[in-house]
Amino acid sequence: MTQHNIKLATPADTELLALLGRVTFRESHGDYIEDKTNLNEYLDKAFSFETTQKEVNDSNNVYFIIYKNHFPVGYAKLVLNATSPFIPNERSCRLERIYVLDEFISQKFGIDLLNQTVEKAKELNFEVMWLSVYIKNTKAINFYLKNDFEEVGSISFKISKQGYENPILAKKLFDEKA
Template sequence: MINKTAHIKIRIATQQDANLIALLGRVTFTETFGHLFTDKQVLLDYYDLTFSVDKIEKSIAKANNIYWLAFADRLPVGYAKLKLNSQTEFIKEKSACQLQKIYVLKDFLSMKIGFELQNVLLKKAQEKSFKKIWLSVFVHNERAINFYSKNGFMPIGNHDFQIGKDKYDFIALFKQLA
């Protein structure tokens, strides 16, 4: 049973945290999307492409990326990524950024850590004077779609994303920042 009164801490991630983010990325991706993959090798290849420690280190080093790590009683349980100056086919304005990732280990979802990560990320986007923020969500991830809808994100279009031979449908959402 998860301790609902655990001490939650969120901080900016550094390159030294790349191994934690890579591991959290693999585990949370499996928890959320692993069931969609009939060919487990495709999933393993995707991990190597997306969640290698080297890839995460390089991503953290980019000036346009900001990562956060969330801890519950000092255990790393989630992370978030904000991509600055990020346009999409639906939003071409330079004052847009992207909420690229918020992932929390399944056992810790009830602690509202995703909400806290989102708040920190949105605050940073506003501090940096961005006017809009957008994100993409798998169309069948109802939990995430409901989460973002409740927090003021509105649909702006659909697109697909390919992993291996399979294409997955995504919905793009955006939020106007004050």
């Protein structure tokens, strides 16, 4: 029987998060980035030990790691108090990353990570969770739309000098009636 659990990451998990981040970003976005030099430069910067350590130690970031039978298979990063021009006047947080190793995507670990981050955001009384996702990543966009996110805008995400269109999706965390 497969068992999985999600744990809150700590600074002791920095190396693991940096490696998971680098591998899962390449798996999910590598085919879309034509210039592999740009991709490698981005990975070296965004998922370096130093960058990851700084982000893990920032109290405005919450990381979760999901394990299958004690093996780390994915992670999520929630940025607290993250504003967006597309989400006015509300307490908002950003689901900046939710990545699962390709081999484990079909096992629905993404939904468990999403649910964990939503519960954490609600616990901290955030009203809206938002994220950006690459426009060609239709699998991810459909996943979020199926889980009550709605498109509210769009930004250009830069890797080196190349811009990539990213819709902004948002989800209300509490019922209007509540």
